[in-house]
Amino acid sequence: MKKQKISMLTVCCALVAFGAFRVFAAVTESSTNVPLAIPDNSSVNSTLNFSVNGTISDANLTVNISHAWDADIRLSLSSPTVAAQILWQNCGGSGDNLTNTVIDDEAAGLAVCATGAPFTGSFKPTNGQNNTGTTPIAAPGSMSAFNGAASGGVWTLNVADDSSIITGTLNSWSLTLDGAPPLPVELMKLEIS
Ligand SMILES: [Ca+2]
Numbered sequence: 398m399k400k401q402k403i404s405m406l407t408v409c410c411a412l413v414a415f416g417a418f419r420v421f422a423a424v425t426e427s428s429t430n431v432p433l434a435i436p437d438n439s440s441v442n443s444t445l446n447f448s449v450n451g452t453i454s455d456a457n458l459t460v461n462i463s464h465a466w467d468a469d470i471r472l473s474l475s476s477p478t479v480a481a482q483i484l485w486q487n488c489g490g491s492g493d494n495l496t497n498t499v500i501d502d503e504a505a506g507l508a509v510c511a512t513g514a515p516f517t518g519s520f521k522p523t524n525g526q527n528n529t530g531t532t533p534i535a536a537p538g539s540m541s542a543f544n545g546a547a548s549g550g551v552w553t554l555n556v557a558d559d560s561s562i563i564t565g566t567l568n569s570w571s572l573t574l575d576g577a578p579p580l581p582v583e584l585m586k587l588e589i590s
């Protein structure tokens with residue numbers, strides 16, 4: 398009887414550990430709603446249906462954009478329950494593209510916003526500080542605004558172009574979401590009894 402209890406506990410622990418690993422390690426999912434043209438002096442919405450649901454403890458956004466005048470680009474991200482956060486604006490001057498650009502509150506900020514294209518690496522949300530006077534600067538949002546919210550459902554990335562003549566393409570984007578491992582209810586009951 399004791400042996401049975403111990404082996405039951407082992408199974409429970411293994412299931413809990415497996416469940417935690419399977420569902421709540423950081424999960425990356427990519428938008429299938431790409432590529433999309435970024436219209437001149439306008440914007441486009443791309444969606445990503447995040448299939449794994451949990452409570453977010455950290456959210457990072459990765460984008461790949463072709464654009465021959467980066468200062469035109471403004472990125473805003475909204476989750477199923479969190480309003481749009483402006484994450485990138487007015488950076489890169491006449492430089493080209495955002496290539497594997499990760500927007501991460503835990504990364505360092507850009508020392509200079511006007512240069513640095515194609516911004517490969519991880520950066521805090523930008524505040525467009527070097528473009529003052531040419532374009533309205535909106536209050537920057539944050540990726541941590543998504544912390545505590547549910548991960549599952551349709552997220553929307555709005556890619557805006559704020560100046561005429563040069564256009565671009567949203568090639569791809571993905572979300573990497575992490576969350577605390579909850580214990581499945583049935584396993585908790587077994588452990589208590
Ligand atoms: Ca601009």
Ligand SMILES: [Ca+2]
Pocket residue numbers: 455456457501502503504540
């Ligand atoms: Ca982060």
Ligand SMILES: [Ca+2]
Pocket residue numbers: 437438469558559560561562563564
């Ligand atoms: Ca443009």
